Every structure is written in structure tokens, then in C-alpha cells.
Amino acid sequence: MQKNESQSGNNEVKPLNSVFVGCSLDGYIAYKSDGLEWLDKIPNPEKEDSGYYAFMDRIDALVMGRRTFEIVLGFGDWPYKKSVFVLSNSLKEVPDQLIGKVEIVNGDLNLILQNLHARGLYRLYIDGGQTVQAFLKEDLIDEMIITRIPVVLGDGLPLFGMLNNMLWFEHKSTEVYLGGQLVQSHYIRNRNY
């Protein structure tokens, strides 16, 4: 895996762990048994981009859970140009065609982050419900861009989990996409509260 040259030697880059995720009104990121078919209900004839590509442009790498990784693998073509780090204790190796693009990591999240920062990877896209929850538990999420899909699913994989301490954010902006069906809000962690 390449060091991110654009960041190396730049001491002013601040680490930034970001969440960019779509979820239902009741906070699920996938329906029962990982299903994403419900998302097809949203008509998107123009394949309107709801900020995803601009977000991907400003990150250095992705950190995702094993479950999310396997869902993405199921899509066929590998969609990411940036390096992907998969959090997993069970996976030992990545498929041949992804060597150099994907690395398996595990252990203490702070140590994983130190390691990524040392490699010049500061701006990280944290993806997957359990992974986001693990990062939130250690107050390691700096911003969240949450797109609400206008459905109450009633069951599925939740974005959020239990926390011992509440985490306050500052609302930065809200955009409405897809003819007004998707509401995307951008929140920045406020650690002064």
C-alpha cells in the first residue's frame, strides 16, 4: 500500500475521522439480513450524487468493518480508489486482486489510528455500523454526514449503539437531495460541551 504522498511532510493536517452514511428514520443502515433492496425504492433516474464523490475526494483512506467489507465485495467491481483498512479479528488475508488496496487491521483503535497517521493517512472514512459504534464508544468520530431516507424500517442493522456518555455535535449544514426525498445533515463533534 502506498503512503499518501499528498499528506506526507504536512504537519498541519489534522486527523479527521468521518462518517458518511445513509440511514432510515429509525436509524437502520441495512434491513434485516443486510438487505439494501429498500434503497431501490428511492427513485434516482439521474443517479444524482448526494455529496458522496466530493466527500470521497477529501479523505485519505477508509476504515470499515468486516461485514461492510463483505457486502462491498458482493457488489462485484471494487469501488474504492483510496486505501481500505478492514477491521477484523477473523479475516487473515484479502482476495488476491485486492492486495495493495485492502489491508486487514485489528486491535486497539487508537493504535490503528497512530499507525495510519504515521503513514500519512489522516482523513479517514469510518464505515459500517459496528465500526462506527466502536469509534463513537471511544469518542473518535469527528464528523458525521448522515443522510436520512424517508422510511421507518422497523428492524435491521442499526447505525448507533449504546454509549456510556452522550456525545454532542454541532450542526454545520443540511442539504436536501433527490427531489427532496433525502435529507443530509453534516455534524461536527463538539467536545466543549
Next chain:
Amino acid sequence: MQKNESQSGNNEVKPLNSVFVGCSLDGYIAYKSDGLEWLDKIPNPEKEDSGYYAFMDRIDALVMGRRTFEIVLGFGDWPYKKSVFVLSNSLKEVPDQLIGKVEIVNGDLNLILQNLHARGLYRLYIDGGQTVQAFLKEDLIDEMIITRIPVVLGDGLPLFGMLNNMLWFEHKSTEVYLGGQLVQSHYIRNRNY
């Protein structure tokens, strides 16, 4: 309790069960042990109204759970001008000063609604987590106005619960209140999906 005269004899009024609620980013309407203190973190020096009074103006009555009723009782002064129906199997009577303002109801939700409609009460504010969940389970919620507070609470009383069927809504509008800290989205149930 008075019949709502403005509605009587008007056959064009359609029943409308509405939710108007504030919740955290992770979907809690109250912190552990019913606490609402976290809401005090939102600075509101001007007591800016985030659409609440306009909403109250257009409803005929409130239907709330026993738990919400008891929280409201704890506020001291009774805040509602409209009739309140408290869903409860355990409560048998209301405090003396609320006779004529509050009624206890129980049993089948559809029968309760029929009874309220027969009394000219069509536009109902459905309040309280468990009550909203019970109405959603029977697909009896027609609109939801949800105000997101920029905090991940990590625990508390959830707005939503388990459902056997997903419920699609149509996003009508989103407003930002309180210097941009509260994001309020208005959703209308779409039963054509």
C-alpha cells in the same frame, strides 16, 4: 369534555394522526430514567419556537401515553389547551383539576380513533415513544415532524421500535432552527409504496 365545534358537521375533514417530537441523532426522546436535562444544553435565549405553536393550532386533541402524561404532570402547570386522551390500562382517574381536560382511554386503537372522530376530533397529536410505536405498528401515523437534536445520547427512551413492515414516508420539508442547531423534517406517510 367539549365536542370540537369547529369540526362538527364538516364532512371534509380527514383524520390525521400526527407526531411532533424532538429526538437525538440516535433516536432517543428522553435520556436514561426519563431525563430531559440534556435538552437544556441547547441554548435558546429567545425561546425560539420551532413550529410547535403552529402545529398545536392545527390539531384537535392529543393522544399520549401514560408515561408522557406523568412527565407533563411533573412540569406543574398544565400546558395544553386542547383535550388530552391518555392511553392507559392502569390509570383509573385523572387529577381533579384536569377533569374535563383529560380523559383516560384504552383498548383497540382503531376503536379509540372511531370514538374520537365521532366526537369531532380528527386531527390528533400522537405523543410519547410507546404510543407512537403502537400507532406505527398499526400504520396509523399519517405525518411525522421530527426535530433532530445534535447529540448522540447512547441510551434512553427510543422514539421508534420494532415493526413487522417498513413504512415509507414522503419528505415534505426541512427547516433549521435555533441558529442552525435543530433540524426539523416533516414527513407524510406514503401508502402507495
